[in-house]
Amino acid sequence: MLPEEASGRLKEIYDDIIEKRGKLADVHKIQSLRPESIIKHMDLYLEIMFSKSELSRSERELMAVVVSVNNGCEYCILHHSEALNHYWKDHDRIELFVSDFGNAALNEREKLLCDFAKKLTCSPGQFNNDSSVNKLKEKGLNDSAILDATLVVSYFNFVNRVVLALGVETNDVERQGYKF
CATH class of the missing domain: 1.20.1290.10 (AhpD-like)
Structure with missing residues (x-):
């Protein structure tokens, strides 16, 4: 579901992700039928990719x-x-x-x-x-x-399999503009 179509809890989740990451990725939109899974997914992503680590x-x-x-x-x-x-x-x-x-x-x-x-x-x-x-x-x-x-x-x-199974596609506009 697109952000402009979202309401209630899903809209809250989308707004939070946009604030944290700069925009909403299609991999999160594809999970709109399970809004709470988006939160868990984002929490896991942020922990694994952005937390303090010996890995840069x-x-x-x-x-x-x-x-x-x-x-x-x-x-x-x-x-x-x-x-x-x-x-x-x-x-x-x-x-x-x-x-x-x-x-x-x-x-x-x-x-x-x-x-x-x-x-x-x-x-x-x-x-x-x-x-x-x-x-x-x-x-x-x-x-x-x-x-x-x-x-x-x-x-x-895990994410590759979700993306491949559900047919998430990308383009130059969609893949740019995130906070790293």
């Missing part, structure tokens, strides 16, 4: 893009590459990263976080025997940072 905001957006690319979720790729570019300020680097993160100019920690995100997204069943967690620890990430990375990856796998 750009590292979290980096993993969001990797998950979304591997799931083929164009909506989240566009939204979160836009967010990542808020930190990188380099559209060419973003384009290369989206097309092939393995060849993008990343530091070792970023590469390990991207590998972690890809492996947990593409092969969750084999992850228990994977060395990705140990590699992150060897690079200096503590248990809290590894938990945060796992939460980011898991959250975006």
Whole structure:
């Protein structure tokens, strides 16, 4: 439901999100039949992506893009590459990263976080025997940072599936104008 059509509790929720984030994303509009789920979704998003963490905001957006690319979720790729570019300020680097993160100019920690995100997204069943967690620890990430990375990856796998299942689409206007 569009914000101008909303009333009652849904309008309150929409207004609150617009105040916090600058605008209302289509991923939230698609949940209008369950207004309280929008609140829970937004709370989870803000906690995972904006709370204090050993991971920087750009590292979290980096993993969001990797998950979304591997799931083929164009909506989240566009939204979160836009967010990542808020930190990188380099559209060419973003384009290369989206097309092939393995060849993008990343530091070792970023590469390990991207590998972690890809492996947990593409092969969750084999992850228990994977060395990705140990590699992150060897690079200096503590248990809290590894938990945060796992939460980011898991959250975006969830959101990608909601977006893909319900056919949420994006465009240049819709994906811009958010508070990062």
